[in-house]
Amino acid sequence: MDKMIYFDNAATTPVRKEVLDEVIPYFSEHFGNASSVYSIARESKKAIDKAREQVAKALGAEPAEIFFTAGGSESDNWALKGIADSMSSKGKHIITSKIEHHAILHTCEYLESKGFEITYLPVDEYGKVRIEDLKAAIRPDTILISIMFANNEIGTIEPIAEIGKIARENNIYFHTDAVQAVGHVKIDVKEMNIDMLSLSGHKLGAPKGIGALYIRKGVKLKSFIHGGAQERGRRAGTENVPGIVGLGKAIEMATAEMDELSPKLIKMRDKLITELTSRISHTKLNGHPTDRLPGNVNLSFEFIEGESMLLFLDMNGICASSGSACTSGSLDPSHVLLAIGLPHEKAHGSLRITLGHMNTEEEVDYLIEKLPPIVQRLRDMSPLYEEYIKNNK
Amino acid sequence: MEYSAKVMDHFMNPRNVGEIEDASGVGTVGNAKCGDIMKVYLKIENGIIEDAKFKTFGCGAAVATSSMATELVKGKTIKEALEITNKAVMEALDGLPPVKVHCSCLAEEALHAALWDYAEKNNIVIEGLEKPVNDIEELHNLPEE
Numbered sequence: 001m002d003k004m005i006y007f008d009n010a011a012t013t014p015v016r017k018e019v020l021d022e023v024i025p026y027f028s029e030h031f032g033n034a035s036s037v038y039s040i041a042r043e044s045k046k047a048i049d050k051a052r053e054q055v056a057k058a059l060g061a062e063p064a065e066i067f068f069t070a071g072g073s074e075s076d077n078w079a080l081k082g083i084a085d086s087m088s089s090k091g092k093h094i095i096t097s098k099i100e101h102h103a104i105l106h107t108c109e110y111l112e113s114k115g116f117e118i119t120y121l122p123v124d125e126y127g128k129v130r131i132e133d134l135k136a137a138i139r140p141d142t143i144l145i146s147i148m149f150a151n152n153e154i155g156t157i158e159p160i161a162e163i164g165k166i167a168r169e170n171n172i173y174f175h176t177d178a179v180q181a182v183g184h185v186k187i188d189v190k191e192m193n194i195d196m197l198s199l200s201g202h203k204l205g206a207p208k209g210i211g212a213l214y215i216r217k218g219v220k221l222k223s224f225i226h227g228g229a230q231e232r233g234r235r236a237g238t239e240n241v242p243g244i245v246g247l248g249k250a251i252e253m254a255t256a257e258m259d260e261l262s263p264k265l266i267k268m269r270d271k272l273i274t275e276l277t278s279r280i281s282h283t284k285l286n287g288h289p290t291d292r293l294p295g296n297v298n299l300s301f302e303f304i305e306g307e308s309m310l311l312f313l314d315m316n317g318i319c320a321s322s323g324s325a326c327t328s329g330s331l332d333p334s335h336v337l338l339a340i341g342l343p344h345e346k347a348h349g350s351l352r353i354t355l356g357h358m359n360t361e362e363e364v365d366y367l368i369e370k371l372p373p374i375v376q377r378l379r380d381m382s383p384l385y386e387e388y389i390k391n392n393k
Numbered sequence: 394m395e396y397s398a399k400v401m402d403h404f405m406n407p408r409n410v411g412e413i414e415d416a417s418g419v420g421t422v423g424n425a426k427c428g429d430i431m432k433v434y435l436k437i438e439n440g441i442i443e444d445a446k447f448k449t450f451g452c453g454a455a456v457a458t459s460s461m462a463t464e465l466v467k468g469k470t471i472k473e474a475l476e477i478t479n480k481a482v483m484e485a486l487d488g489l490p491p492v493k494v495h496c497s498c499l500a501e502e503a504l505h506a507a508l509w510d511y512a513e514k515n516n517i518v519i520e521g522l523e524k525p526v527n528d529i530e531e532l533h534n535l536p537e538e
Contacts, residue, residue, distance in 0.1 A: 345425030
């Protein structure tokens with residue numbers, strides 16, 4: 001296979017052709033500032049309104065509840081710091097989980113330094129938050145629950161509707177980082193009692209640098225970026241019109257295609273899981289076997305280290321990722337893999353494959369053929385494998 | 394982060410992978426916790442390192458530095474072997490990305506650990522050789538160059 005095989009769709013996705021076509025005119029042709037009064041400005045304003053409707057529809061929200069941001073991290077920061085700011089008179093306790101994205105975890109650490117108390121809920125072996133743990137963590141001074149919709153590394157989908165129900169019953173705001181879920185699994189913010197939801201454009205075929213925060217009507221969330229009156233005074237800054245248009249189109253396409261694409265992705269996902277775990281000994285699936293994102297495969301191969309695997313895959317034209325420390329620049333492997341109980345050495349040997357609409361069965365078969373010898377080659381070089389073989393002779 | 398062509402060569406085609414059955418000295422450093430373990434085997438005859446092999450669990454840089462360190466040490470006297478520092482290994486590989494410098498420390502330590510094992514087995518003292526650091530945490534606390 002000569003071409004590159006892209007299996008890292010959870011990291012980012014290419015802008016879709018249809019999205020790009022809609023975006024292009026908003027760079028030079030319809031470049032007007034949406035705040036101005038002349039006709040080209042009205043074009044921008046109209047485009048923003050349309051995109052807001054498209055995003056709202058995908059989530060089951062009202063357009064007035066959608067606020068465009070620069071991406072998932074900004075949305076997460078806004079939700080957490082904003083609630084902390086507006087609700088601190090009621091309490092200073094926030095509940096989240098140990099497997100959140102760093103945009104949540106590092107924001108929580110920042111809030112801790114400002115006197116907030118954070119409960120980091122543990123997860124079970126599949127990466128799911130236990131409802132009883134959540135109930136036990138709720139206190140009179142709890143102001144916010146923030147639990148991700150689906151995990152970016154292991155793909156596990158959290159019991160969001162149940163969490164939403166509990167939050168609502170206890171009169172606590174509920175935020176979910178849905179960056180990995182939007183456009184991939186069905187979301188209805190009203191049915192699921194979600195008060196705030198973060199999403200990111202580039203994970204679903206829109207450009208980088210655009211995201212949104214859904215804020216349910218009535219939620220007291222202070223402005224995060226101060227300045228002009230854009231986004232009804234809640235998020236200043238001249239709108240990223242091309243990004244906004246792209247997000248609207250991409251989310252509309254992803255939602256429309258979901259019913260057709262999901263079963264295809266699940267079939268490829270499960271083939272990879274079944275074939276790789278049976279062809280390669282000492283291999284474990286990380287994350288929930290069924291309650292997982294349609295395109296997510298995360299496996300741990302014992303006795304080897306992830307970055308080495310990625311380098312060999314890259315030599316074969318395959319792009320994937322790993323939870324190994326060596327790929328993050330830190331010395332610790334992924335906090336998610338440690339939270340589901342993996343020992344360090346197995347966490348270092350993890351491989352994440354995330355499928356998207358462009359991937360084919362042929363590419364999946366190619367990986368199934370290429371990976372076993374790579375793992376074996378690295379095991380033959382590994383002192384841990386040598387030790388294992390000697391002890392099991 | 395990008396590896397030099399030499400690092401990639403030593404990663405893709407590592408020299409001296411394997412074990413030496415009747416090794417004169419064997420040294421293992423690092424731990425699985427932080428994702429790097431290096432095991433070095435040395436065959437020493439008449440004060441000369443006749444052969445060197447390694448097994449490594451680790452990233453591309455860990456494999457490449459193991460490969461290069463074993464290449465550099467072959468044919469050297471014990472005294473010369475002690476001069477193979479992490480800096481020398483790194484230079485021979487045309488450098489490493491800053492976050493990977495600790496891997497080159499590991500290669501130096503693995504060589505020292507194998508020499509220490511040789512000295513203990515033969516009841517000799519190798520001048521200038523200190524007891525190797527086996528705990529990787531200490532290695533990581535070394536100042537980066």
